[in-house]
Amino acid sequence: MLEVKDLVVAYGRVQAVKGISFTVEQGQIVSLLGTNGAGKTTTLRTISGLLKPVSGEIWFEGERLDGVPAHQIVTRGIAHSPEGRRLFPRMSVEDNLLLGAFTRRDAAGVRQDLDRVYGLFTVLGERRNQAAGLFSGGEQQMLAIGRAMMSRPRLLMLDEPSMGLSPIMTQTIMRTIADLQAEGTTILLVEQNAQAALQLSDRGYVLEVGAITFSDTGAALLEDDRVKRTYLGVDL
Amino acid sequence: MDLFLQQLVNGLSLGALYALIAVGYTVVYGIVQLINFAHGEIFMVGAFGAYTTWMLMGAPASLSVGIALGVVLPAMLLGGIVTSVTVALLMERLAYRPLRSAPRLAPLISAIGISIALQEAVRLFYGRIPGFPDSRRAIPFPVIEGITGRTVQFGGLTIQYSALFTLGALAVCTVLLWWFVNKTRMGRAMQATSQDADTSRLMGINVDRAIATAFAVGAALAAVAGLAHGLRYNNIDPLMGFLSGLKAFTAAVLGGIGNINGAVVGGLTLGVVEAMATTFIPGQFGSSAWKDVWAFVLLILVLVFRPQGLLGAKVVDRA
Numbered sequence: 001m002l003e004v005k006d007l008v009v010a011y012g013r014v015q016a017v018k019g020i021s022f023t024v025e026q027g028q029i030v031s032l033l034g035t036n037g038a039g040k041t042t043t044l045r046t047i048s049g050l051l052k053p054v055s056g057e058i059w060f061e062g063e064r065l066d067g068v069p070a071h072q073i074v075t076r077g078i079a080h081s082p083e084g085r086r087l088f089p090r091m092s093v094e095d096n097l098l099l100g101a102f103t104r105r106d107a108a109g110v111r112q113d114l115d116r117v118y119g120l121f122t123v124l125g126e127r128r129n130q131a132a133g134l135f136s137g138g139e140q141q142m143l144a145i146g147r148a149m150m151s152r153p154r155l156l157m158l159d160e161p162s163m164g165l166s167p168i169m170t171q172t173i174m175r176t177i178a179d180l181q182a183e184g185t186t187i188l189l190v191e192q193n194a195q196a197a198l199q200l201s202d203r204g205y206v207l208e209v210g211a212i213t214f215s216d217t218g219a220a221l222l223e224d225d226r227v228k229r230t231y232l233g234v235d236l
Numbered sequence: 237m238d239l240f241l242q243q244l245v246n247g248l249s250l251g252a253l254y255a256l257i258a259v260g261y262t263v264v265y266g267i268v269q270l271i272n273f274a275h276g277e278i279f280m281v282g283a284f285g286a287y288t289t290w291m292l293m294g295a296p297a298s299l300s301v302g303i304a305l306g307v308v309l310p311a312m313l314l315g316g317i318v319t320s321v322t323v324a325l326l327m328e329r330l331a332y333r334p335l336r337s338a339p340r341l342a343p344l345i346s347a348i349g350i351s352i353a354l355q356e357a358v359r360l361f362y363g364r365i366p367g368f369p370d371s372r373r374a375i376p377f378p379v380i381e382g383i384t385g386r387t388v389q390f391g392g393l394t395i396q397y398s399a400l401f402t403l404g405a406l407a408v409c410t411v412l413l414w415w416f417v418n419k420t421r422m423g424r425a426m427q428a429t430s431q432d433a434d435t436s437r438l439m440g441i442n443v444d445r446a447i448a449t450a451f452a453v454g455a456a457l458a459a460v461a462g463l464a465h466g467l468r469y470n471n472i473d474p475l476m477g478f479l480s481g482l483k484a485f486t487a488a489v490l491g492g493i494g495n496i497n498g499a500v501v502g503g504l505t506l507g508v509v510e511a512m513a514t515t516f517i518p519g520q521f522g523s524s525a526w527k528d529v530w531a532f533v534l535l536i537l538v539l540v541f542r543p544q545g546l547l548g549a550k551v552v553d554r555a
Contacts, residue, residue: 050434070437079438086435088428099428102421103440151440 001026001186002047002155007056009039009046016042018210019056024155024203029177029187031197031218033231034207040190041083043207044157047188048080049073060155075103079153083160083190085144089133093124096132096143100150110150117146120176138169145176149185156180157188162196170196194231198222206231238392243511249399251507252406253468256461257484258491258499259413260454266494267430267450268336273347274327275458276481277354278320282459283472284358284371285319286312290378291368297379304381309463312378316459323354324455328448351477359474374473377466384467398467405460410500413453417496422449430494479528486535492545501546509534 002024009017017039024030032040045051047058049070058065060076068076079100088096097117101110118125121142127135132143141161148156158177162170174196181187181200191197198204201218206227214226221227257279264272289312290296296308331350335343362371369375379385386397417423422445428436429446436443465480466472483506491502513530514522538545 048438050437069442070434071440071442074438074440082435082438086432088431088435090431091427095424099424099436099439099441102425102428147439 001061002188003057003059004043004047005057005059007043007046007058008054009042009051010054015054016210017046017053020205020207020210020212022205022212022215024186024188026186027181027184028202029181029189029200029218031189031191031194031201031204032207033191033194033197033204033221033227035230037209038207039210040207041159044080044159044188044190045082047073047078047157074151074153077154078157079148079151079155080157081144081148081159081161083163085140087132087140087143087147090131092129093132093135093143094128096147097124097150100147103151109152113150113152117149120179121146137164138166138172141165141169141173142176145173149180153185155186155188157190159190160192161189162191162193174200194227195222198227239515240512242393243515244508245393245395245399247508247511248504249396249402249468249507250511251487251504252402253461253464253480253503254484254487254506255406255500255503256402256409256457256464257480258487258503259409259496260458261485261488262491262493262496262499263426263450263454265488266496267426267447268332269340270332270343271347271485271493272332272451272454273344273481273485274331274350274354275454276477276479276484277351278324278327278455278477279458279462279465279480279484280358280472280474280477281323281354281462282316282320282455283377283462283466283476284362284474285459286316286463286466287375287377287472288319288368289315295378299381301382305383308378309380309383313460313463316463317456320455320459320462321452324451325448328451333444333447355474355477362474371474374471376471377469380467384470396468398464401467402461402464405464406500409457409460413457413496416453422446426450483528483531486531490535490538490545492547495545495547498545498547505546506531506534 005021006019007017008015008019020043032043034040042051046053047065049068053066060078088099097114101113104110123139124143124146132140135143145158145161161173165173170193177187177189178200189197189201198218198221203215204218204221205212205215216224257275260275260278261272264270290308293308293311299308327350331346332343335346359371362368383397383401388395388397417426425441425446426449428439428441429443433443465476484503487502487506488499490506491498510527510531514524514527516522
C-alpha cells in the first residue's frame with residue numbers, strides 16, 4: 001500500500017533521514033521505533049509532503065507521492081495526526097473535527113463520522129462547542145486522532161499518540177488504534193512507548209540516527225534482545 | 237453640544253475611511269504575521285483604478301442622479317477593486333511569497349520597496365497615458381451627481397453625502413467580511429491557516445491560496461476606501477497612500493492587530509479622536525496641523541498601557 005524507497009531528507013546540510021526503505025501493507029499496523037532524533041517524525045512529515053525529500057521515492061496505492069503538494073495528500077487517502085497534536089486551539093472541538101473533513105463534500109457522511117468520533121470519545125461530544133485549547137493532554141490527543149479520522153483515510157499516520165498521557169489514557173488510545181485497524185484502516189505508528197506499540201503492530205522498523213537498523217514482526221521485536229535493552233528498558 | 241455631535245459625526249466618517257484600510261493590515265497580519273507596509277499604496281491604486289474606469293467610460297459629466305449612482309459609481313467601484321486586488325495579488329506572489337521562510341526583516345524591506353515603486357510608477361507614468369491628467373499634481377476626482385457636494389441637515393447637524401457613503405460602505409463591508417470569514421469554506425481555511433499553517437496543509441487546505449485570499453480581501457476593502465477618499469476630498473494623488481496608510485496601520489494596532497473587529501473599532505476611535513482634538517484642544521495644539529500628532533500620541537499611549545490593543549490580540553478568529 002505504502003512503499004518508501006531509499007528516502008533521504010535533510011534540514012540544510014544535516015541529513016535527518018539517510019536512505020531508509022520500508023513498506024506498509026494494506027490492513028497492517030506498522031510501527032517506526034527509535035529515540036529522539038532518529039528521523040521518525042521527519043519521515044512522516046515527508047510522506048505528508050510538508051518536507052521535500054533530497055532523493056528517494058514514496059509510492060502509495062501505485063502512485064508516486066513525493067512531489068505532490070502537502071494539501072493534496074489528504075485527498076489521496078492519507079491522514080496525519082502530527083507530533084504534539086497541533087490542534088487549532090482557538091477553534092471549538094467541532095470546528096477542529098470539521099477541518100479534518102475539509103476536503104470532503106458529502107455533508108451527510110461528514111455528519112455520520114462526527115457522530116462516530118463523538119461515540120468513540122464521549123468527552124469530545126459532551127464539550128463539542130468548547131475551544132480545543134482548553135482540553136487536557138489526553139483529550140486533545142483524542143481530538144487529534146478524531147480529526148485525522150474525519151477524512152476517512154485509508155492510511156492513518158499517528159505521531160506519538162501516547163505522548164504525555166497517563167497509562168490508562170495510553171491504553172484507551174491504543175485500544176482505539178486497534179479498533180480502527182479492525183475497521184479496515186491501515187496505520188503507520190510512531191511511538192516512544194515501544195511496548196504498547198509493538199503489542200499492536202504487525203511489523204516494526206527500528207530507526208537509529210536516520211537509518212533503519214533492523215525490522216521484524218511486532219511479536220518478534222518484543223522478544224528481541226536489542227529492542228528489549230534499548231527501547232523496553234529491560235535489563236538483560 | 238451640537239459642536240460635539242457634529243465632530244462626532246465628522247470623526248466617525250473619517251474613522252470609517254481608516255477602518256476600511258485598517259482591515260487589510262489586520263487580515264494579512266493575522267494570517268502571515270507580516271505588516272504589509274505597501275497596503276497604503278493598494279488603497280491609492282484603488283482610487284486611481286476608480287478614476288481610470290471613469291476616464292475609460294469617457295469621463296461622463298452632468299449625468300442624471302440615477303445614472304451617476306446606478307451605473308458610473310458602481311463601475312468605478314468595480315474598477316477600483318479589480319485594480320487593487322490585481323496589484324495586491326501580484327505583490328504577494330512576486331514580493332512576499334518567495335520570502336515566506338526568510339527572516340522577518342526581509343519581507344518588511346520588500347514591502348517598503350513595493351510601496352515606493354508603486355508610488356513612483358503612478359506619479360511618473362500615469363500622466364504619460366494619452367489623454368490622462370498629469371499625476372505629479374493632485375488630480376480632481378470626478379463629480380458624482382447625487383453625492384459630490386451634497387449634504388443633509390439632521391437635527392442641527394450637517395452631514396455630507398460622501399460621509400454617509402463611507403459609513404455605509406464600512407457597514408456593508410464589515411457584514412460581508414464577517415460572513416466570508418465565518419461562513420465560507422475559504423474563510424475557515426483562512427482562520428485555520430492563521431492558527432497553524434503546516435497543520436492546515438495536513439487538513440488539505442491550500443495555504444498559498446488562503447494567504448492570497450487574505451491579501452485580496454484587504455485590497456478590495458482598500459479600493460472601497462480609495463473611492464470614498466476621492467468622494468470626500470475631491471482629489472487623489474500618488475502619495476495619498478502614505479499618511480492614510482500610516483493612520484490605518486495605527487488604527488489596526490490601536491484595535492489589536494490581527495483582530496478584524498479591532499480594526500473597525502480602532503479606525504472609528506482614531507477618526508473621532510482626531511476630530512475632537514482639532515475642536516476641543518485650545519490654542520495652536522488644537523490646530524489641524526496638530527491632528528496627526530494627537531493620532532500618534534494615542535497610538536503611543538495604547539502601546540504603553542495596552543499593547544495588545546483595545547480588543548486584545550485574538551487573530552482572525554471571529555470577524
